[in-house]
Amino acid sequence: MYCASASLTDVSGGNLRSIRLFSLPVSLERVPRMQLLQTPPSGLAISTQSPLPRSGANSLKAHRLSSTLRCSSSVRVHRRFVRPPSLPRASSVEASASVESVDAAKKEVLVALSQIIDPDFGTDIVSCGFVKDLFVDEALKEVSFRLELTTPACPIKDMFEQRANEVVGALPWVKKVNVTMSAQPAKPVFAGELPKGLQRISNIVAVSSCKGGVGKSTVAVNLAYTLVGMGARVGIFDADVYGPSLPTMVSPENRLLEMNPETRTILPTEFMGVKLVSFGFAGQGRAIMRGPMVSGVINQLLTTAEWGELDYLVIDMPPGTGDIQLTLCQVAPLTAAVIVTTPQKLAFIDVAKGVRMFSKLKVPCIAVVENMCYFDADSKRYYPFGKGSGSQVVQQFGIPHLFDLPIRPTLSASGDSGTPEVVADPQGEVAKTFQDLGVCVVQQCAKIRQQVSTAVSYDKSIRAIKVKVPDSDEEFLLHPATVRRNDRSAQSVDEWTGEQKLQYGDVAEDIEPEDIRPMGNYAVSITWPDGFNQIAPYDQLETMERLVDVPEPMRAAGISAV
Numbered sequence: 001m002y003c004a005s006a007s008l009t010d011v012s013g014g015n016l017r018s019i020r021l022f023s024l025p026v027s028l029e030r031v032p033r034m035q036l037l038q039t040p041p042s043g044l045a046i047s048t049q050s051p052l053p054r055s056g057a058n059s060l061k062a063h064r065l066s067s068t069l070r071c072s073s074s075v076r077v078h079r080r081f082v083r084p085p086s087l088p089r090a091s092s093v094e095a096s097a098s099v100e101s102v103d104a105a106k107k108e109v110l111v112a113l114s115q116i117i118d119p120d121f122g123t124d125i126v127s128c129g130f131v132k133d134l135f136v137d138e139a140l141k142e143v144s145f146r147l148e149l150t151t152p153a154c155p156i157k158d159m160f161e162q163r164a165n166e167v168v169g170a171l172p173w174v175k176k177v178n179v180t181m182s183a184q185p186a187k188p189v190f191a192g193e194l195p196k197g198l199q200r201i202s203n204i205v206a207v208s209s210c211k212g213g214v215g216k217s218t219v220a221v222n223l224a225y226t227l228v229g230m231g232a233r234v235g236i237f238d239a240d241v242y243g244p245s246l247p248t249m250v251s252p253e254n255r256l257l258e259m260n261p262e263t264r265t266i267l268p269t270e271f272m273g274v275k276l277v278s279f280g281f282a283g284q285g286r287a288i289m290r291g292p293m294v295s296g297v298i299n300q301l302l303t304t305a306e307w308g309e310l311d312y313l314v315i316d317m318p319p320g321t322g323d324i325q326l327t328l329c330q331v332a333p334l335t336a337a338v339i340v341t342t343p344q345k346l347a348f349i350d351v352a353k354g355v356r357m358f359s360k361l362k363v364p365c366i367a368v369v370e371n372m373c374y375f376d377a378d379s380k381r382y383y384p385f386g387k388g389s390g391s392q393v394v395q396q397f398g399i400p401h402l403f404d405l406p407i408r409p410t411l412s413a414s415g416d417s418g419t420p421e422v423v424a425d426p427q428g429e430v431a432k433t434f435q436d437l438g439v440c441v442v443q444q445c446a447k448i449r450q451q452v453s454t455a456v457s458y459d460k461s462i463r464a465i466k467v468k469v470p471d472s473d474e475e476f477l478l479h480p481a482t483v484r485r486n487d488r489s490a491q492s493v494d495e496w497t498g499e500q501k502l503q504y505g506d507v508a509e510d511i512e513p514e515d516i517r518p519m520g521n522y523a524v525s526i527t528w529p530d531g532f533n534q535i536a537p538y539d540q541l542e543t544m545e546r547l548v549d550v551p552e553p554m555r556a557a558g559i560s561a562v
Helices: 057-063 090-113 157-169 216-229 291-303 323-331 345-360 389-397 409-417 429-453 480-485 538-543
Strands: 002-010 017-026 067-070 075-082 131-137 142-149 176-183 201-208 234-238 258-260 265-267 269-271 274-278 310-316 336-341 365-370 375-377 380-382 402-404 456-459 464-467 476-478 515-519 523-527 533-537
Touching (some): 090 131, 090 142, 090 157, 142 157, 201 323, 201 345, 201 429, 216 234, 216 274, 216 310, 216 336, 216 409, 216 429, 274 291, 291 323, 323 345, 336 389, 345 365, 365 389, 365 429, 389 402, 402 429, 456 515, 464 480, 476 480, 480 533, 533 538
Parallel strands (some): 201 336, 234 274, 234 310, 336 365, 365 402
Antiparallel strands (some): 002 017, 002 075, 131 142, 258 265, 375 380, 456 464, 464 476, 515 523, 523 533
């Protein structure tokens, strides 16, 4: 589309002047050369020049956009084509408006979903980062998204799905809601260099009693199969080399561990969806060897097994608090521990030692299972071994959850038959108790991972390190230079003399950490610009000089501290 403009050249009286008459849009469609382009203003007679000869092609190009219009009063009218300013295309305007509309719709959906609160984390599912792949189809008025939970065994995943359908479906413009449930990939929160076999395991749960014969293996096996029933990927590691129980309590078809000849790794055996590794499956029966050798065997079985992706690895710990237990706690980044006891006072004494060991190793004890508590007969409940051992552990050590298991012949028989009780009788009383224990383990492990992953972070806007130690409500700030100067490793402090090798002036005031990652449940690893990786335990961070009143001035230089 072009514009045709016309002007008058007045030659009367010897004066030359041009007067703009009109400018009208005309189409460039092919028309006969002699066709009049438009009706002239009143009083003007318009004519066009005859076409030029074909031989004058260049002249035609030069003159095809102009022709002379004559009128009876010595006034000449010229017309020419003028390209108008480019106008925005309608399609691009519509596309831009559509994008803005979709963005507004997505915001509405996210606001609606933020009404759903995760009871374990105490915040909404949008802030938790659970909402993924949000898509809005405006034409069909359809909303699709995925809720990615921390574990496939989440006990309230059905509630999340139902509430998500309700709150999004309540939006006036939504006709259909498609919710897909998923779980985060299995990976440890631990930042250190883990053995290859443990690099795709989300949570490692130790089941311990520090005393033999209290039903620890029974609890470990039934807990594992309960978690499988909740939708998790689970493995069991029988760490008792002297008296392995797993080969008796489960009955896989393949009762021998195999080795991958190419990778030299151990292939776990499997029974009803649970991966199993035990020294009892190694074809050696029970071990007769000294402690250091046993520790080496435990390390090899655990770390070279091809566990694959697991949500939970349940470790059936051996009795005691010696080398084997310490090796397991150091090799495997334990997420939490479940303590098993019986009502007798003697059992409590040994269990207390185990709880103290886990406390020193910064492994949270999340539940106590008191086995062989009671039995029912003649419409009465009897406590043949007394009461109070489990509740005493809870009260003395602040462990939040206590579960009682009854004396049941079927529970004992299932341990000998090779089929766990929760599989043999999934609707029974024992299975319900283990279901409650499974929910507790899932929820507590999720909370621990959340607390550990957010315990220490760097706030670049105020140039301060934020610290909130797990299981503490206190949050405080530290200056990065203070943290760097307080490193107690051999690179900063002489191990023999205790002399400070890292001097105050060696650390710049404006130093900033490049990365902060959790190291199990007890410390963080901080990477500094010079490439140094500092291990900073929570206990040490709590004793450092803290920052107070850190507003804008800190960005400049003035930082106040206490």
